[in-house]
Amino acid sequence: MNNNGLPFDIEKIIEDARNELEKITRKDELEYWRIKYFGRKGVFAILTSKIPELSQHLRPEAGRKINEAKNLLNELLQQKKIIVESAQTYNDTGLNYTLTGLKPDYGYFNPITLVSRDIVRIFQNLGFGVHTGPEIETDFYNFEALNMPEDHPARDMWDTFYLDAERKFLLRTHTSPVQIRVMEKLKIPFRIIAIGKTFRRDAFDASHSPVFHQVEGLMVGYDITFSNLKAVLIFFLRELFGSNVRVRFLPSYFPFTEPSAEISISCVICNGRGCQTCGFSGWIEILGAGMVHPEVFLKAGIKEKNITGFAFGAGIERIAMIKYRIDDIRQFYLNDIRFLTQFE
Numbered sequence: 592m593n594n595n596g597l598p599f600d601i602e603k604i605i606e607d608a609r610n611e612l613e614k615i616t617r618k619d620e621l622e623y624w625r626i627k628y629f630g631r632k633g634v635f636a637i638l639t640s641k642i643p644e645l646s647q648h649l650r651p652e653a654g655r656k657i658n659e660a661k662n663l664l665n666e667l668l669q670q671k672k673i674i675v676e677s678a679q680t681y682n683d684t685g686l687n688y689t690l691t692g693l694k695p696d697y698g699y700f701n702p703i704t705l706v707s708r709d710i711v712r713i714f715q716n717l718g719f720g721v722h723t724g725p726e727i728e729t730d731f732y733n734f735e736a737l738n739m740p741e742d743h744p745a746r747d748m749w750d751t752f753y754l755d756a757e758r759k760f761l762l763r764t765h766t767s768p769v770q771i772r773v774m775e776k777l778k779i780p781f782r783i784i785a786i787g788k789t790f791r792r793d794a795f796d797a798s799h800s801p802v803f804h805q806v807e808g809l810m811v812g813y814d815i816t817f818s819n820l821k822a823v824l825i826f827f828l829r830e831l832f833g834s835n836v837r838v839r840f841l842p843s844y845f846p847f848t849e850p851s852a853e854i855s856i857s858c859v860i861c862n863g864r865g866c867q868t869c870g871f872s873g874w875i876e877i878l879g880a881g882m883v884h885p886e887v888f889l890k891a892g893i894k895e896k897n898i899t900g901f902a903f904g905a906g907i908e909r910i911a912m913i914k915y916r917i918d919d920i921r922q923f924y925l926n927d928i929r930f931l932t933q934f935e
């Protein structure tokens with residue numbers, strides 16, 4: 592025995608204590624161990640109490656050795672405590688419910704959703720109802736009822752995804768078919784908007800996407816004029832882009848409206864002075880609109896002569912790109928969380 596004349600083998604005590612500690616997996620076991628060594632009647636308390644019984648010259652050495660052992664084992668105890676406390680529950684359930692919880696990351700709205708909600712809110716405040724229509728359409732609703740018979744040159748404006756060889760079914764190229772469906776269904780007068788996906792055989796590049804979103808509007812009644820169209824659209828654009836935007840109407844052509852207009856706002860980036868976004872013109876084209884063509888009323892089964900109305904359409908992505916200054920349409924569809932979190 593090599594204990595330098597001391598009546599106890601401190602190395603053996605340390606070794607035993609370490610071995611016991613090693614096997615401990617539970618908190619209650621650890622507490623028993625702590626009491627066994629560090630308790631009021633524990634191993635170290637007993638050893639310390641025996642120091643005065645030793646001969647004078649052995650006392651300092653005994654005291655020092657006991658203190659070293661206490662310090663060492665106390666350090667091991669603290670380490671074990673951390674391990675046991677964080678790992679204990681794995682043994683019972685496989686889950687560690689003592690760990691701090693992970694904060695769940697919540698979802699963000701795509702700018703398309705944010706813009707769509709803005710548009711819906713503005714038009715609902717004007718008394719417009721919100722309608723939807725099918726994304727798979729027939730040739731009749733997508734083209735023919737909108738005054739574009741089979742040989743109409745305007746059909747070239749839309750590169751269409753046909754779903755069958757007879758070209759009866761297609762993915763709608765615009766939200767305008769909703770106009771026809773609503774006119775068949777609703778009692779005049781009415782005012783509605785429809786927001787939804789539209790499809791064209793476009794390349795997927797910075798300014799084109801084969802799937803995109805449109806908002807369609809239609810107001811039909813007995814005394815609707817171009818002035819109503821102007822008033823509603825100017826109000827809409829100022830609500831959406833700010834009260835100081837200027838709105839410009841230029842004559843245009845659509846098969847389903849007559850007269851037709853192309854509507855621009857003063858560039859929100861350069862305030863009309865001219866920049867890259869507006870092609871240095873100071874204006875950004877944002878809407879197509881016009882008075883509903885009499886042929887369209889007839890196709891929708893409306894035969895009364897004194898009924899008029901206006902219709903308009905706009906691309907949601909285009910509005911979102913201008914509003915949030917996004918320069919690549921693909922960003923809306925990549926689902927990159929770093930992009931989406933910017934528009935909370």
Ligand SMILES: [Zn+2]
Pocket residue numbers: 858859860861862863864865866867868869870871873874
């Ligand atoms: Zn500009």
